[in-house]
Amino acid sequence: MAAPAEKQNTTEARIAALDLPKGGWSDAARTEALTRLRVMGLPERRDEYWKFTRPDALTSVDVPTAAVLGTKEAPVFSEMDALRIVFNDGVFDAEASDDLAMAHVQISRLADSSSDIHWAAGLYGQLEANGQAPVARPLATLNTAFATDGVLIQVVGQAPKPISLVYNHLNKASEAILHHVIKLDPGAKLTVLEAGPAAARLNKVMEIDVADGAAFHHVRAQGRDHERCAATHIFARLGQESVFKSFTLTANGRLTRNECVIELTGDDAIAHVAGACVGDGDFHHDDTVFVTHDALRCESRQVFKKVLRNGAIGVFQGKILVKAGAQKTDGYQISQSLLLDDDSQFLAKPELEIYADDVVCSHGSTSGAIDEEALFYLRSRGVPAPTATNLLTLAFLAEAVEEIEDENLRAALVDQLEGWLERHRS
Amino acid sequence: MLNIKDLHVKLEEEDKQILKGVNLEVKAGKVHAIMGPNGSGKSTLSYVLSGRDGYEVTGGSAHLGEDDLLEMEPEERAAAGLFLAFQYPVEIPGVGNMTFLRTSVNAQRKARGEEEMSAADFLKEVRARAKDLKIDADMLKRPVNVGFSGGEKKRNEILQMAMLQPKMCILDETDSGLDVDAMKLVSEGVNALRDAGRGFLVITHYQRLLDHIKPDVVHIMADGRIVKTGGPELALEVENNGYADILSEVA
Numbered sequence A: 001m002a003a004p005a006e007k008q009n010t011t012e013a014r015i016a017a018l019d020l021p022k023g024g025w026s027d028a029a030r031t032e033a034l035t036r037l038r039v040m041g042l043p044e045r046r047d048e049y050w051k052f053t054r055p056d057a058l059t060s061v062d063v064p065t066a067a068v069l070g071t072k073e074a075p076v077f078s079e080m081d082a083l084r085i086v087f088n089d090g091v092f093d094a095e096a097s098d099d100l101a102m103a104h105v106q107i108s109r110l111a112d113s114s115s116d117i118h119w120a121a122g123l124y125g126q127l128e129a130n131g132q133a134p135v136a137r138p139l140a141t142l143n144t145a146f147a148t149d150g151v152l153i154q155v156v157g158q159a160p161k162p163i164s165l166v167y168n169h170l171n172k173a174s175e176a177i178l179h180h181v182i183k184l185d186p187g188a189k190l191t192v193l194e195a196g197p198a199a200a201r202l203n204k205v206m207e208i209d210v211a212d213g214a215a216f217h218h219v220r221a222q223g224r225d226h227e228r229c230a231a232t233h234i235f236a237r238l239g240q241e242s243v244f245k246s247f248t249l250t251a252n253g254r255l256t257r258n259e260c261v262i263e264l265t266g267d268d269a270i271a272h273v274a275g276a277c278v279g280d281g282d283f284h285h286d287d288t289v290f291v292t293h294d295a296l297r298c299e300s301r302q303v304f305k306k307v308l309r310n311g312a313i314g315v316f317q318g319k320i321l322v323k324a325g326a327q328k329t330d331g332y333q334i335s336q337s338l339l340l341d342d343d344s345q346f347l348a349k350p351e352l353e354i355y356a357d358d359v360v361c362s363h364g365s366t367s368g369a370i371d372e373e374a375l376f377y378l379r380s381r382g383v384p385a386p387t388a389t390n391l392l393t394l395a396f397l398a399e400a401v402e403e404i405e406d407e408n409l410r411a412a413l414v415d416q417l418e419g420w421l422e423r424h425r426s
Numbered sequence B: 001m002l003n004i005k006d007l008h009v010k011l012e013e014e015d016k017q018i019l020k021g022v023n024l025e026v027k028a029g030k031v032h033a034i035m036g037p038n039g040s041g042k043s044t045l046s047y048v049l050s051g052r053d054g055y056e057v058t059g060g061s062a063h064l065g066e067d068d069l070l071e072m073e074p075e076e077r078a079a080a081g082l083f084l085a086f087q088y089p090v091e092i093p094g095v096g097n098m099t100f101l102r103t104s105v106n107a108q109r110k111a112r113g114e115e116e117m118s119a120a121d122f123l124k125e126v127r128a129r130a131k132d133l134k135i136d137a138d139m140l141k142r143p144v145n146v147g148f149s150g151g152e153k154k155r156n157e158i159l160q161m162a163m164l165q166p167k168m169c170i171l172d173e174t175d176s177g178l179d180v181d182a183m184k185l186v187s188e189g190v191n192a193l194r195d196a197g198r199g200f201l202v203i204t205h206y207q208r209l210l211d212h213i214k215p216d217v218v219h220i221m222a223d224g225r226i227v228k229t230g231g232p233e234l235a236l237e238v239e240n241n242g243y244a245d246i247l248s249e250v251a
């Protein structure tokens, strides 16, 4: 069914303003994505899946400008021993990047269409396309068609160190459309770090194929720029006994929509996705997660925490779909907000849809203020109210942050959160 | 040290008078006990002194030395040397007990213009004090009071008191929920802190605790007032005859 006229107009206008890159091996996938995009149309406010988040700033022809933060601080993961790949406003920076070479890992770039990367040809846009049912994710389809760059990573063994993607935002009217494809062969292991706002407006897709027995860890921090907009998608497919763990820290950002679509297709796989966000004022943060259990004895966990103040808005749409036959599924989902004043809002839509009878699934969503009893207890011991509030705020975020397994990475993000809370004292 | 004059307090949300003119002076080096039936206003007095929300002072005054307590924020009262061992210590998930202790100690030092305690000194100090109270490393690592038994919570209060070295200690029903051994540990902890420069106000429902922490002065509180004051023998009188006799005597 074609999209209604108004939707078609928005979509065609957006398409007309973009150039379809000539990608060599990716051409077929791009053309196919463009056709799909025209049929589904870009999201608009009336769409059920966008009822809590206005997509306008993400679909408009003109990029909403965003001031560049221009901080002198070292980026989040700069202390880590990692292979660094740097993008400035979505454009690869060869100077600032390390050699794209590491044992057990092959790295190439999407924009480098010279080589025929046949493994990527079989995946590029594929997981994205699979993730379009039962809910359409048109911004990801647009990304498949128009992505200008990204990294293609194949991992055949244990990667000796993480790959760190650094996204600088330099121009206040920049747009970045990045598409990464990551393929972990059976038993392979890789950690990917991402840091930075990337552009005034970012559209990013990451497709991750985790084969049997492989493990993928992902930790990202989406920068600190206040006005930037971002729509990101993660599409992950998990094989037998594989592990997928992803954590996202979001501080600031006028509009963020982070979608995560996970399909557990092999028995005994584990998928954890977590996020902590802190927003003060003009801040709208949307986590939309869809986990499908389609195998035996898989475990999935979603842990999302949001700290909101001065009219900031947090959204959580999380679904666990357990297909018939996915027995012994263990599904958990929690989304919580800490509202530091009466002006802020948390909108949550947790969902379970279960077609197997022998499963354990639980979900919960809460919205609350700082615990006055705990605050008084701390103050009665001499801790000033603002410090006590920050301590309790960090405590609230702890359950999400503890999802990060690596101690150093966790400490790096706690530092970020402490810094933010210090700058945004009550 | 602590000087309370004609203190009147009502609930903020309700038109209910709880304290109806409390007069009390605790001198440095002295231990005062307040006994009284449930609901007489003992906890309210301790909360009002430490600055908890929800109460409205409608008359009277409370000073710690020269400081007008009622004009100060709770954290300022603490830095000035006031400490309340809570009747119901609060659980704080996500905040480690050690972090809590160190933040408290250093916040008070900072407020007084003193140097912060080094991590090493703090660790040494906390380990020694914890050992006296039979608080193990695990309890120090766990989130504040989370999963602690009643007795562990009370011992944790005394640990905080020992670390903060306050001038004026108020203990609200610190004996409730304690078995004989825990009672001994807690009392020893308190007695170790008895000092010529420090005052204590021990609130208790039972005489039992006062066998271990010997008071200099005992007050009986009823219906928002101190109705009788005497020596340690007053506590024994309560123990033997209950409150009824005393209350009818002063009625």
Ligand SMILES: Nc1ncnc2c1ncn2[C@@H]1O[C@H](COP(=O)(O)OP(=O)(O)O)[C@@H](O)[C@H]1O
Binding pocket: B011, B018, B036, B037, B038, B039, B040, B041, B042, B043, B044, B045, B054
């Ligand atoms: N926050 C409050 N809300 C309602 N009633 C209260 C509150 N605090 C105290 N009270 C009431 O005040 C009276 C005194 O309570 P409290 O100070 O706890 O007495 P005690 O500690 O001597 O048992 C009781 O009647 C109690 O119900």
Ligand SMILES: [Mg+2]
Binding pocket: B042, B043, B044, B087, B173
């Ligand atoms: Mg009481």
